[in-house]
Amino acid sequence: MSYTVTYYCPRCGTLASLEREGYLDDKSVTPYPLEGWTYAAPDESFDDADGVRFVCGDPRPGLTWETPPTPDDGTETTPAAPDHDPAETDDGDEPPGCGEPFYLSFIRFEGGEEVDPRSPSEQVELVDDESPSGPGGPRGPGGPDTGGFWG
Numbered sequence: 497m498s499y500t501v502t503y504y505c506p507r508c509g510t511l512a513s514l515e516r517e518g519y520l521d522d523k524s525v526t527p528y529p530l531e532g533w534t535y536a537a538p539d540e541s542f543d544d545a546d547g548v549r550f551v552c553g554d555p556r557p558g559l560t561w562e563t564p565p566t567p568d569d570g571t572e573t574t575p576a577a578p579d580h581d582p583a584e585t586d587d588g589d590e591p592p593g594c595g596e597p598f599y600l601s602f603i604r605f606e607g608g609e610e611v612d613p614r615s616p617s618e619q620v621e622l623v624d625d626e627s628p629s630g631p632g633g634p635r636g637p638g639g640p641d642t643g644g645f646w647g
């Protein structure tokens with residue numbers, strides 16, 4: 497079953513609509529690849545990949561781009577004149593997208609656990625009891641009446 501999923505370019509906000517089959521959990525969309533992830537092009541089979549490498553604005557089979565509508569509450573570039581620039585509304589002038597790559601990463605599982613790209617594979621070492629527990633700290637073991645409130 498094929499359906500369309502959409503992503504926003506993390507750089508410029510251009511909307512990518514990608515048709516794909518099957519269900520894969522998306523983890524994140526990032527401007528840079530995650531370490532250890534394998535990326536396929538949008539028109540490749542990414543069954544064996546861990547993510548998809550998009551080039552913003554680069555249309556592929558099954559992949560379309562569109563510039564998201566500008567919110568109306570922006571006051572900085574509101575033209576005073578009511579007349580429209582025809583080049584601004586048509587798609588002949590400027591294609592959507594910034595041309596920069598970004599990366600959709602699927603959730604990876606290894607040994608039944610989700611791989612978290614933010615924590616490298618090093619183990620967290622437990623602190624031994626031998627290590628000094630440090631000074632008592634500014635609060636110390638004293639009572640709860642040492643100025644918890646300012647007023």
Ligand SMILES: [Zn+2]
Pocket residue numbers: 505506507508509510552553593594595596
């Ligand atoms: Zn972009």
